[in-house]
Amino acid sequence: MMIALVLALVVIASVAFHLLSPWWWTPIASNWDYIDNTLIITFWITGVVFAAVVLFMAYCVFRFRHQEGRKADFNPENKRLEIWLTVATALGVAAMLLPGLFVWKQFVTVPDTATEVEVVGQQWSWSFRLPGQDGRLGTSDPQWMNLDNPLGVNPHDPTGTDDVIVEGGELYLPVNRPVKMSLRSIDVLHNFYVPEFRAKMDMVPGMVTFFWFEPTRTGEFEVLCAELCGTGHGFMRGYVQVVEQEEYDEWLQEQLTFAEYANAVPVEDQPTRLAERY
Amino acid sequence: MNIILAFLAVLVAIIGWWLSRQRLFSKPWLETGVPPMIAEASPVAPQKLGLGVFLAVIGGLFAMLGSAFVLQIDATPWQLVPLPRLVWINTGVLLSSSLFLQFAVTAAKQGEAQLLNWSLAAGALSTLAFLVGQITAWNMLTTSGYVLAGAPAASFFYLITGLHGLHILGGLVAMGAVWLRLARQPEPREAQAAVALCALYWHALLLIWILLLALFTGWGNEFLALCRSVLR
Amino acid sequence: MGDIRHEANAELPPLEVPDVMPPHAHGWWAKYVFSQDAKYIAVQYACTALAIGLVALVLSWLMRLQLGFPGVFDFITPEAYYQFITMHGMIMVIYLLTAIFLGGFGNYLIPLMVGARDMVFPFVNMLSYWIYLLAVLVLVASFFVPGGPTGAGWTLYPPQAILSGTPGGQQAGIVLMLVSLILFIIGFTMGGLNYVVTVLQARTRGMTMMRLPLTIWGIFTATVMALLAFPALFVACVMMLFDRLLGTSFFMPMLVEMGEKLSYGGGSPIAFQHLFWFFGHPEVYIVALPAFGIVSDLIAVHARKNIFGYRMMVWAIVIIGALSFVVWAHHMYVSGMHPWFGYFFATTTLIIAVPTAIKVYNWVLTLWRGDIHLTLPMLFALAFIVTFVNGGLTGLFLGNVVVDVPLSDTMFVVAHFHMVMGVAPIMVIFGAIYHWYPKITGRMLNEAMGQVHFWVTFLGAYAIFFPMHYVGLVGVPRRYYELGEPAFISTPVGGLNAFISVAALIVGAAQILFLFNLGWSLRHGRDAGSNPWRATSLEWQTPDTPPRHGNWGESLPLVYRWAYDYSVPGAAEDFIAQNDPVTPEPPGGRL
Known part of the structure; x- marks a missing residue:
């Protein structure tokens, strides 16, 4: 019971800390704002996943906590759901990786004028x-x-x-x-x-x-x-x-x-x- | 890191083959009762399997050393150590010890106690000769200026052959234990499994030795250069 | 009913290892000290690991005192600080986590869960523990030699690890560290052979690989990985020992130290990093996979539901195990290696996120429509998921090569790896101890103390490591004795650091309560009975609790089903033990 509430609070507190706390990176002084942008993309994607997973878990713990007479479902697997989740995850990962590799190319390619x-x-x-x-x-x-x-x-x-x-x-x-x-x-x-x-x-x-x-x-x-x-x-x-x-x-x-x-x-x-x- | 990755690829193939026989795609919640464990397999003795796993670890160890050796080639101006001719004689001696142990296995299988004893003795002696020969080779190298603390190629030679020698020494201890048991219970067929394990260990170390020689003499270098150009 | 139904007792397959009672030990020493019984060895491993872990905990307190309150504690010199972080890291990763998961839980659970009487090579197993103990003693000895232990950082990067600018570099510290690691690896290899061969050969009749609990899959895969990864560390240690003692130059280029040319030349420091991380990255999963396996079982038992997607879970364990051997250089993005590597290793690293994510989904989906008992093991399992998801997601920052560039070597990295391979696996260790303590001792751990321990540990650890990410994001480098107040920090992090330090002190203190509980409940704990959690897997079906020598009494158990028959429709109870031959006929059939 309490754990469900605390799990939700952990998410809320984490997001609040991220948005409200004064600790953030120091203002940039070079051309590498691409790196900062990739970091922001990553923050968004991972933040959404973190909140979704933990809040879903909190809901499950609250909704399906043991009560007199409850019996769990017998549900060994669900192929469609698992494939769907795998594809979604792969897309999310690609959305972070591709810009990252693109910027890495710039990072390792020194311009001739340097x-x-x-x-x-x-x-x-x-x-x-x-x-x-x-x-x-x-x-x-x-x-x-x-x-x-x-x-x-x-x-x-x-x-x-x-x-x-x-x-x-x-x-x-x-x-x-x-x-x-x-x-x-x-x-x-x-x-x-x-x-x-x-x-x-x-x-x-x-x-x-x-x-x-x-x-x-x-x-x-x-x-x-x-x-x-x-x-x-x-x-x-x-x-x-x-x-x-x-x-x-x-x-x-x-x-x-x-x-x-x-x-x-x-x-x-x-x-x-x-x-x-x- | 090519060598260790190649070695792991071989292991992955073996593990994959084994996994493919474990019915990884079956749905265990639909099956009840006691099925036969693995359809047709005749069980391998645990000792033999244990040695097999151990040899995989040793293989990994030497593959890792080989990788480190090759990494150094990339990183530094490299000069191979000219191997003294004695090393080739040692190779022959090690080969013969491996053969003697194979005789011992056959003798044990046929129950010929005397032949078994003689083959084991010959195996042990030739192995000792190999170790003595190796130490002599080290001395020859040191006196001709390729010291342990010199160029990395020489250091690698001492390190890798030293570790190989230590493994041989460990094998001799195990063989001694087998022999002691044989002396107390002179029944060759009883000892067959243990002798076969010794022989397997010797063959494996012989194989590793030959691959190491390929590395030291630079036979493998052209092949490795090709790999490096792909994998750096 | 089920698709495939093998007739009970129709024709029993042969055992691969004959069912012989392992020889009984005679005398107190042989029974309790030089024991060859895996259960005793497990407890020895676990106690030694927890004891040395306590040392590492105290070290973490000391380093947090310095970081939270710089300049207040005079006895923490820079030398001491670097020694603290080095020993803390090495002890926690190798001597606590690896040892307790494989040596502790592996030894206890493998024979019991696969239905064996003991490990296949009991003598070698005993030797494994004693060599481990020797390794720990050598490590501890380095605190008492002149110059103290090494302060080279747990990564032990040469050249600094063996030079005079580093504490213990030119004294005995680094030598003892390397010797201790070499001993550990030798000892571990002996144990590891046992775990692998026992899982492969000593499973009882009916226990197919696909009927194994995920705990065993996790431990088994981790052991195979460890057997292949530890040789890399072994080689690195031996080579560095040669460099330090015999004057070779494996990792030492020509260099000038403090104005003096050293006699080294020709070696490559990067080679060490390759060897170290070829071990180091699989090591992360050597710790994580047993945790994955154990937590799957904790969730299934305490949610009274089969683990969701068992097959996927097995495949994910195997795939993660294999992939973890081709991601090592993501620890070296800014090491100066060829930039081409960046593309390759960033891609492999992010691919490994997919099977890992599937495991997380399956844990959470197991809770869906479950019957969740909020016992202590379940609470710790939930805490594991939160911290693991958090730490895993920050791994996506560091694995993505270009994002790693600004974050590498900052406190962000420290926060990430503590969350993902410190806090998360330790949550599983705690959950597992609360879960299996009744089987090991026959008594339950005290619930009230356990609740305090859980809440302080979970919330405290999160409060330590979540804000620490932002300390790193601000730009604070790791391994800094004292940062001061550099201009690039607009809002000082001093207050945050002090907060983290206080939280660390409190969390540490809660662990002492836990250790007290372990001892107290041994005598005063509630009697557990043989199967307090009503679990299906074999270790709960032993004739005696705690299990006696030989585990199974007269005859080995027969296994009729997988390990997750919870809440089966039509069954009288909400679990059917693996060795229970009776299968209920449900109204509508089983899926």
């Missing part, structure tokens, strides 16, 4: 590398890493000499320009996660992973690490500043290239753990 930005993760800080004049990033490998070359840029690769190195600082990105984030890690798994951008991807030592997005509004956005990377995981933060093109160009001018880097940066100013050790 500029490449490299993010390098290490316990527990972020570094960045941007292509220089030639628009290309030089190759890299952990074997080249040393104090003067904290990101392991290949010194023999001419395309790498003009790469801009941003160590442990903030990353600036121009608004409304697609970027391809190339992700690298030099020690353990990390994950470059900015909630406002919706996209994220693991960074795996020994590989280069990627995702792309287009920032759609200016502002300061916090970077979090979203893959457990040891004791400092929760403290591995950074910032992305999305700015207008002019401001971005100005910032880029102030950064050091790989060629300048080794000589120009006094060791005590290097903010990473790498420097702290020595």
